[in-house]
Amino acid sequence: MKAHDGMYIGGQWRPAAGRERIEVRNPADEQILAEVPAGTAEDVDAAVRAARAALPGWAATAPAERAALIGALRDVLTARKKEIAETVTAELGSPLGFSEAVHVGSPIAVASSYAELAASYAFEERIGNSTVLLEPVGVVGAITPWNYPLHQVVAKVAPALAAGCTLVLKPAEDTPLTAQLFAEAVHEAGIPAGVFNLVTGTGPVAGQALAAHDGVDLVSFTGSTAVGRQIGATAGAAVKRVALELGGKSANVILPGADLPKAVAAGVGHVMNNSGQSCNALTRMLVHRDQYEEAVSLAAAAVAKYPTGDPREPGTRLGPVVNAKQHERVRGYIARGIEEGARLVAGGPDAPHAQGYFVAPTVFADVTPEMTIAQEEIFGPVLSILSYEDEEDALRIANGTVYGLGGAVWAADQETAAAFARRMDTGQVDINGGRFNVRAPFGGYKQSGVGRELGPHGLSEYLQTKSLQF
Numbered sequence: 001m002k003a004h005d006g007m008y009i010g011g012q013w014r015p016a017a018g019r020e021r022i023e024v025r026n027p028a029d030e031q032i033l034a035e036v037p038a039g040t041a042e043d044v045d046a047a048v049r050a051a052r053a054a055l056p057g058w059a060a061t062a063p064a065e066r067a068a069l070i071g072a073l074r075d076v077l078t079a080r081k082k083e084i085a086e087t088v089t090a091e092l093g094s095p096l097g098f099s100e101a102v103h104v105g106s107p108i109a110v111a112s113s114y115a116e117l118a119a120s121y122a123f124e125e126r127i128g129n130s131t132v133l134l135e136p137v138g139v140v141g142a143i144t145p146w147n148y149p150l151h152q153v154v155a156k157v158a159p160a161l162a163a164g165c166t167l168v169l170k171p172a173e174d175t176p177l178t179a180q181l182f183a184e185a186v187h188e189a190g191i192p193a194g195v196f197n198l199v200t201g202t203g204p205v206a207g208q209a210l211a212a213h214d215g216v217d218l219v220s221f222t223g224s225t226a227v228g229r230q231i232g233a234t235a236g237a238a239v240k241r242v243a244l245e246l247g248g249k250s251a252n253v254i255l256p257g258a259d260l261p262k263a264v265a266a267g268v269g270h271v272m273n274n275s276g277q278s279c280n281a282l283t284r285m286l287v288h289r290d291q292y293e294e295a296v297s298l299a300a301a302a303v304a305k306y307p308t309g310d311p312r313e314p315g316t317r318l319g320p321v322v323n324a325k326q327h328e329r330v331r332g333y334i335a336r337g338i339e340e341g342a343r344l345v346a347g348g349p350d351a352p353h354a355q356g357y358f359v360a361p362t363v364f365a366d367v368t369p370e371m372t373i374a375q376e377e378i379f380g381p382v383l384s385i386l387s388y389e390d391e392e393d394a395l396r397i398a399n400g401t402v403y404g405l406g407g408a409v410w411a412a413d414q415e416t417a418a419a420f421a422r423r424m425d426t427g428q429v430d431i432n433g434g435r436f437n438v439r440a441p442f443g444g445y446k447q448s449g450v451g452r453e454l455g456p457h458g459l460s461e462y463l464q465t466k467s468l469q470f
C-alpha cells in the first residue's frame, strides 16, 4: 500500500530525522501493508516551528476565508472517499461499508459543520462596557488513537482551523496511512503551508515530545485514560491548556415499557460496530429482572447476525480488532468474565479464524456490577447484560464506574427516558435510539475526560478570551 517516507511539515513531505520505521499491519491477515517513519523529538520540533511560523498569518485570516478552506478540505475528502475507506479497512480492519459510511462519512459531516461554523460564529461579543474577543489559543499538539483514524483527526483539526489555530498531528501507530491521506487532502485543499503538520511516530517518543514541547499552547489528546493522565500532568506542570477524550464503559438502560426487541437489537449493533472499538460503545446492557431472560434470548439472536469475516467482503459486519495486543487483551477479558462466574451466551475466548486478529462476538449474562467485565473498558465485541430491581438500582449500576462518556435509555416514552438520562453521570445519552449528532458536544464526565469536541462547544476549546473595557 502507498505510504510517504517522510513527514508533512511546512507544506511539504520532508525526510524524517531518524532511521526508525513503524510497520503497518493489516489485522485481517496479519501481513505488513507499509512502513512509515517513526518521528523523533527533532521531527516534532521542526513541525512545531513550522506551525508557530504559520500562526500569525492564519490567525489573521478572515473567518470566511478559513471557512472556505475547510469547505475545500471537506470536498477533497468527499472526492477521495473510496480510497480513504479502503485504507481504513486495510489498517484498522473495519468492514468496508462501515468505513465508507462512518469512518469517512462522519468526518465529512464534521468538516462541513466547521465550514459553516467558522463563517457564522461570533468571534466577538459585547458584555456591558466590554468587548470580548475570542482569539485562537495558538499552536495545537493533536494526539489521536486508531479506533476512528480519520474522525478523531478531523474532530480536532477542523475546529482548530476554524478558530485560527495551527497544528501538529501525531496519529496512532496502527493507522498512520489514513493520517497521511488526510495530510494529502489538506495540501490539495490549498490550506497554507505550516498550518497543518504531520509527524508519524510512537506515543512514548513523538507523542511525548509533542505533549511536552514549549512551543505547543494546547494539547488535544484522545486515547486511553492511562496516557491521558500522564499528558494532563505534563501539560499542568507547564501551565498549558489540555483537552482529554478518554475511555468509557457506557450503560444502555432499558426501562420497563420500552420496545425490548428494538432496544436489544440496537444495543447489540452498537457494541459490534467497529468490533467494539468505540469509546462510547454501550457495553453494559441493563434490563429489569422481569424481562431479563427474554432480553438475553433476544441478544443471542441479534449477535448471530454478526459473524466475523473478511472486512473487504461486502456482507461482512464484524471485522478483526486492530492488532495482536488488543486481540490478546480482549480475549483475556472474556476468559476473566468466565472465571468470575458470568454466563457465556455467545462467543468466547477462542479465536474464530486461524489467521487475523478476530474475536468471536461475545455476550455475557448474569454479569454483576463489580465484575471486571462490568467495570473495565474491554474495547472489543463483548456485551455484558446486567439485571436491575428498580429504577434506583438501575441508576446506581449505570453510574457505578469511573467512566462517564456515553449512554442510552429506552422507555415507553421520551419524557420517561429523558428524566432518567438527567440523573446519569455521563456526557451523552441517546434517548430511544436517538442518532449521533456531529454538532452536539462530545466528551466525558469523571475519568472519561476533560473538555468537549464537535460543534460550537468543540470550537470554543480552541479559543481564548480577551476583554476590552470601554
Ligand code: NAD
Binding pocket: 143, 144, 145, 146, 147, 148, 170, 171, 172, 173, 201, 202, 203, 204, 206, 207, 208, 211, 222, 223, 224, 225, 227, 228, 230, 231, 244, 245, 246, 247, 248, 278, 279, 377, 379, 405, 444, 448, 449
Ligand atoms: P493510547 O492512549 O495508547 O494511544 C492514543 C494516542 O496516544 C496514540 O497516538 C499514541 O501513540 C499516543 N501515546 C501513547 N503513549 C503516549 C505518551 N506517553 N505520550 C504521548 N502520546 C502517547 O490509546 P489507544 O490504544 O490508541 O486507543 C484506545 C483508547 O482510546 C481507549 O481507551 C478508548 O476508549 C480511547 N478513546 C477515547 C475516545 C474519546 O473520544 N473519549 C475516542 C477514541 C478512543
